Amino acid sequence: MKADPTGVLTGSHYLDGDHACCEGALAAGCRFVAGYPITPSTEVVERFARRAPLVEGAIFIQMEDEIASSIALQGAVWAGKKAMTVTSGPGFSLMMEHIGLAAMTETPCVFVDVQRGGPSTGLPTLPGQADMMQARWGSHGDYEIIALSPNSPQECFNLTIDAFNLSEQYRVPVMFMMDECVGHMMERVVIPRADQIEITPRRYTKLPPGQYLPFKPGEDLVPEMFKAGDGYRLHVTGLTHDYRGYPVMEPNVQETLVHRLVDKIRVNAPKIWRYEETDVADADIVVVSYGITSRVAVEAIALARKQGIKVGMLRLIVVWPFPEDRIFELASQGKGFVVAEMNYGQMFYEVDRSARGRAPVVLAGHGGGTVHNIEDIAKKIVEANTCRSKRN
């Protein structure tokens, strides 16, 4: 279906990534935001608080903490709203239990994390990219999520819409992994007309009460939803549950449920993977990057090319599920990798795992606080090229 025009601010704007993310959410149909102030994400909720009273059916509430925010949005989803919460590292840590709840109860919702330097209070006003593994593994137990990483304000707008659509399609919490630079940089953001924006509606059941089983999956492993107040009078629990939604403390029910929660993303991963390749075909070295670092990497690649090294770029747009098949394919072609990210090795391990020993994988990492020096990435490209030459 097409976007509801009441939330779409069609036109050409000059926005930072945080504001663009808020507009993306409104365009996607998000009408409920629960948040708690935290730098560098606060501008997202500030804008939503200003916009919500002027968009019919939209409401913002500033909760007492991130724990409350991360579950209030799930209450809103079960009452029929599209909803998100917004935070940064310390708040993201507090939200982990509820990411697990959303995964377990298959509640479609969006968690925005504008990453700053960590651990702990770290660097509140400066960038980091060190929550990438936390986004994937932060809550206890086995589950899968989807995560996206924009590298410009325009993408903050576009991909926020995609984040909502993916959350509805697969009924998973979607992590929107921004960073302080992308959140605070201002660029032109073009917001199209509502009829040019594709929206995935919630997958409500058409079955009447009595015939509908709330956690019985369809062919794509995703069950259809109901909402409170529609007369179904059903139960939703974070306990292991059967098709009826009733708690059952048995290994076979755990196997059926949790295996499906994992498989609904793993099996559908090729449909979810999204990355952008530049000059990869003839490249000896592929720089894998995402977010603001991908824009710095472009300069490093140009520098390395000047030195005669054939370098290409694979920019992750969907970060989780990780496009392991594509990395393996490139590794099998004898290409080496440099993973440039603002941490001491997170997605690096995914690239290394996916290469399965067939290619050298070099980390160009640092602890955050500023973007990479172009020369530092270029040096790693040279290093990877040397490793590759020795191996071949």
Next chain:
Amino acid sequence: MSVETELKKASLSPTYTEDPGKHPMDGFLRMDRMPHIWCSTCGIGVSVNCFAKALEKCQIPLDQVTVVSGIGCTGRVAGYVKVDSFHTTHGRAIPFATGLKLANPKLKVIVFSGDGDIVAIGGNHFINAARRNIDITVICINNFNYAMTGGQVAPTSPEGSVLSTSPYGNFETPFNLPFLAESVGAVYVARWTSLHIYNQTNSMVEAILKPGFSFIEIIAPCPTIFERQQKMGDGLDRLRWYCENSEIKHEAKTKDVAIGLQNKIIVGKFVDKTRPTYLESMNEHYKEKLGARYKPYEG
């Protein structure tokens, strides 16, 4: 429409089921989930029964009723009542309920959870939801301990309570829940014991019909742990004790109703006042600030 009118109307309503083969509460409970997990003479089931009666008296269509629970013995209530129900995480039933209510103000949202859930791990949410006057009802079953995990000391355990993590007796000062609820802005505050089934039911009716944040504390026996550990006998002995040692004092000052291990328990309706709910305040405020540009929020 006043609460009094509602109650009068409710007293004329028909009973739940005419079928003699069925339990009168069948329509309110998920009978396919029985037997429940609660111990014999536990007070939680009593309150669920009162809740079903209260819903019947309120004459609210059950399709509009939503029950939210956290984790713990009382946290299991959501799983047994046959309405839309959500069994959330430990301590977080109130913010989940806040999201539900704000997203669809037509829903009647009732939080049913235990003392540890509501005022220990969930204490921050409790005080903030009351402050905001979110239009929900919180029914807190207070059995003075963490029963689901085997009987640990709680912020409600009276001084001297012997529990597994207070093996020499509790030396902390417990919460006085009605005092807490009133001081942070609850518009309706009542306390009853599991013995007071009619009063409890009537309070539930009043609380559910009352716009704003309403709070009912139910003092309930936990015969398997709390009463046994305090050598107070079984659940029935405890009900006898309630009978002899509870005193109904409507409008008692909430600061005076703290609970000691062997003291009298003051019960009654302590607070019943009116102030605008969160959504009423929000709509009023935005109408004033934004004028015709603002369409009142209805969900």
